[in-house]
Amino acid sequence: MSANTLPEESPSPAPEAPPLIPTQSGTLELHDITIIDRSKLKKAISAAALGNAMEWFDFGVYGFVAFALGKVFFPDASPSVQMIAALGTFSVPFLVRPLGGLFFGVLGDRFGRQKVLSMTIILMAASTFCIGLIPSYASIGIAAPILLLLCKLVQGFSVGGEYTGAAIFVAEYSPDRKRGFLGSFLDFGSIAGFVLGAGVVVLLQSLMTEESFLSWGWRVPFFAAGPLGLIGLYLRHAAEETPAFQQQLDQMEQDDQDDVENRPRISFKEIAKQYWRPLLVCIGMVLTTNITYYMLLTYMPSYLSHNLHYSEDRGVLIIIAVMIGMLFVQPVIGLASDRFGRKPFVLFGSVALLVLSIPCFHLIVSGKIGLIFVGLFLLAIVLNCFTGVMASTLPALFPTRIRYSALAASFNIAIIIAGLTPTIAAALVDSTGNLYLPAYYLMLVSLVGIATAIFMKETANKPLRGATPLASSKKEAKELLVQSYERLEQGVEDLDAEIAKLKEQIEALELRKQQYIDLHPHLD
Incomplete structure (x- = not known):
């Protein structure tokens, strides 16, 4: 290097340091590891899963009776426009979900998860119940679809804090080694809600004429x-606050009483700046999971009846059979993720979605019931790869103090796009006549899933970010303590290596500085 040549290298930024674990004495000891009471854990999972089941009960019912809602609330439109309009009313509430997420997220981080989940289930149950009370277009004219939209908007606002709050509630109660298995029951509740909603629709359609169903049966x-809302409210009111949130309050109270009374707020802009990578991972995973979810479980009943000309009851029965199969696969995926990790399932599911979408739709459009079932069930297993790990993966992305706010905001930003899936799919297929467009849509989404899997960090069998380990027994607590010490030792070694790199970078900068000085006649 000549004397007049300056080095161009700049020091690379140091990697993000692992979050510290709050402890009572400063040193991580056995008494810092929380042993979860089994009865409290069961209450927490039941309370969270039932509320989530009710949310998806409504989504399932709405998808399965979309043809009826189109005729009741949009009678002057053509059948295709009726279907698109009914599914559009399903999609519009997703636009207000981020507002609900921000609102309930801030409340959840300030006042606790249990209180907010009690609020969301009241709003959700009331708005769903009110849909059944709305008169038809023939009775009150344009006010009917407007009232339907208002109920769906209230629903969307409440749901904005529902799933993320329930996922956090379960994750913060679950022992570290069982978080995948226990978290999978949250989406088990979602699928069960769909099955229940579909089953009710099929039962009503089999017991009454189409005229009676359009007249009043769809309201039931x-x-x-x-x-369902009253049961869910009782369970959530009976559940106690999560150990992680209570631990944070205790720590703040120990540091300064004012911190408890004036809990610090952090804007989404600050969250995005400091936690941009977890936010992108969250958005990617939610997009991949929920677009697949809505395509398979909300849009497909309408696709089978409207585009493939199956009777509504036959299409619904096929979807019900698929969802019952999903119920058996769901906890198996969650259990396996505790052993093999969450990341492999996200990657495998995304690659499978890319490879299998066209073959599966080839089976679906074949016109043979057996092949239709196989095509849908293969896509359902792919969906299980996402739903089986999502509830345990997302809460682990953020620390306790901002977990609800950050997760609810990023989750519901992605949901805006995912919620448009039934409407976009219906419009594309109707306008082009191409029955394979939903498959192309899923293939595009699979690329998002692959990128998400590549960039996400493994969280299986680890404490939630910034929280002490959670165990199901004293024996397990001792084992977790040893593992925690090993991770701390590895963390020290990694930081030592980074310090050595930084020293080399400092020396290079000092050399560069001296070169500048040497080139200037008046600098020492």
């Missing part, structure tokens, strides 16, 4: 939200 499933 929405009325069921009333008692």
